[in-house]
Amino acid sequence: MNDFRAEPEALQQQQIAAAERVLRSGWYVLGNEVKTFEATWAERCGVGFAVGVGNGMDAIEIGLRAIGIGAGDEVITTPMTAFATVLAVIRAGATPVLADIDPETALLDPLSVERCLSSRTKAVLLVHLYGQVKAMPQWVALCADKGIHLLEDCAQAHLASWQGKVAGSFGTWGAYSFYPTKNLGAVGDGGALVTNTDAIAQQAQILRNYGQSQRYQHPELGLNSRLDELQAALLSVRLCWLEEFTARRRQIAHAYYTGIQNSNIQLLAPPLSKENHVHHLFVICCEQRKRLSAYLTEQGVSNLSHYPIPIQHQSPCQDIQRDPQGLSQAETHAAQCLSIPCHPQMSDRDVAQVIEVINDFK
Numbered sequence: 544m545n546d547f548r549a550e551p552e553a554l555q556q557q558q559i560a561a562a563e564r565v566l567r568s569g570w571y572v573l574g575n576e577v578k579t580f581e582a583t584w585a586e587r588c589g590v591g592f593a594v595g596v597g598n599g600m601d602a603i604e605i606g607l608r609a610i611g612i613g614a615g616d617e618v619i620t621t622p623m624t625a626f627a628t629v630l631a632v633i634r635a636g637a638t639p640v641l642a643d644i645d646p647e648t649a650l651l652d653p654l655s656v657e658r659c660l661s662s663r664t665k666a667v668l669l670v671h672l673y674g675q676v677k678a679m680p681q682w683v684a685l686c687a688d689k690g691i692h693l694l695e696d697c698a699q700a701h702l703a704s705w706q707g708k709v710a711g712s713f714g715t716w717g718a719y720s721f722y723p724t725k726n727l728g729a730v731g732d733g734g735a736l737v738t739n740t741d742a743i744a745q746q747a748q749i750l751r752n753y754g755q756s757q758r759y760q761h762p763e764l765g766l767n768s769r770l771d772e773l774q775a776a777l778l779s780v781r782l783c784w785l786e787e788f789t790a791r792r793r794q795i796a797h798a799y800y801t802g803i804q805n806s807n808i809q810l811l812a813p814p815l816s817k818e819n820h821v822h823h824l825f826v827i828c829c830e831q832r833k834r835l836s837a838y839l840t841e842q843g844v845s846n847l848s849h850y851p852i853p854i855q856h857q858s859p860c861q862d863i864q865r866d867p868q869g870l871s872q873a874e875t876h877a878a879q880c881l882s883i884p885c886h887p888q889m890s891d892r893d894v895a896q897v898i899e900v901i902n903d904f905k
């Protein structure tokens with residue numbers, strides 16, 4: 544699904560130079576590399592502040608705690624996400640409530656979100672699943688109307704945009720993951736919280752560092768969740784390649800949308816505009832997913848499901864609150880979705896081969 548060893552030699556050399564710079568600097572945690580990356584990332588996201596943290600899950604937990612969401616508060620989100628999204632809500636002390644998805648995109652369904660609202664709802668936590676942002680003005684309006692926060696889990700959607708505005712800049716904050724396989728990935732764990740609100744950024748800086756405001760002063764019970772210098776330096780290098788890599792992902796997705804034609808397989812709706820989607824994953828749906836997966840593997844085409852088990856079926860979440868009308872679309876999608884290779888190191892030949900193999904599936 545990824546091939547880091549096939550990345551351009553120039554990128555490898557830049558990474559080695561950046562790593563050497565950090566090693567020789569003698570400063571390894573929360574230093575100038577982090578500050579530089581935070582400033583660049585904030586600028587690219589079109590927000591005032593970025594706070595580097597240990598990973599994407601912590602970015603969500605820290606973001607929730609930084610705005611005072613915790614015990615007794617409900618946060619509406621999706622069952623079709625990485626477990627980390629919901630775990631972060633629980634770790635912040637809040638109560639996750641699951642709304643159903645739109646089967647065309649696998650993104651949250653606003654009507655289901657409305658059914659999940661209660662007097663305790665404090666936020667909607669959107670997940671820009673597979674790399675897509677959609678209908679952002681409607682989400683902004685819905686949250687403003689209800690007087691609740693719009694929060695964005697951007698772990699899969701680095702620099703996806705809607706009408707010129709970038710993921711993470713629409714609501715109170717956005718949480719990014721830089722896990723190695725993400726569109727912008729570190730060489731280990733990393734994450735960032737992005738926001739336009741100075742006070743939230745300051746509180747996140749406190750929370751990521753044991754709740755420390757000044758040396759040895761701890762007004763909060765925080766986490767140890769700091770982005771280190773090595774990861775920040777490597778992220779600064781990899782950020783210079785992100786645009787090119789995203790363009791390649793879009794080309795591959797376009798080839799799949801036009802080339803995959805098999806009545807046993809359904810594609811999700813293509814994005815309205817290419818900027819809306821950064822194709823972190825390309826997902827197809829098939830009623831005979833197990834058979835398709837085995838066939839692809841046998842033909843040498845990697846595949847994985849994102850996600851085969853929706854959150855409500857994970858054992859700690861069986862009693863999780865949810866849309867009173869159920870989560871039937873998420874159940875169906877989880878049973879049928881299959882991600883096929885879509886990464887910048889694929890050649891045109893690789894892409895053509897994936898299409899041919901999929902079209903031959905009977």
Ligand SMILES: Cc1ncc(COP(=O)(O)O)c(C=O)c1O
Nearest residue numbers: 598599600625627628698720722
């Ligand atoms: C949608 C989503 N949210 C959150 C996360 C958590 O990110 P991390 O692994 O950096 O904690 C991930 C990563 O798997 C993700 O895909």
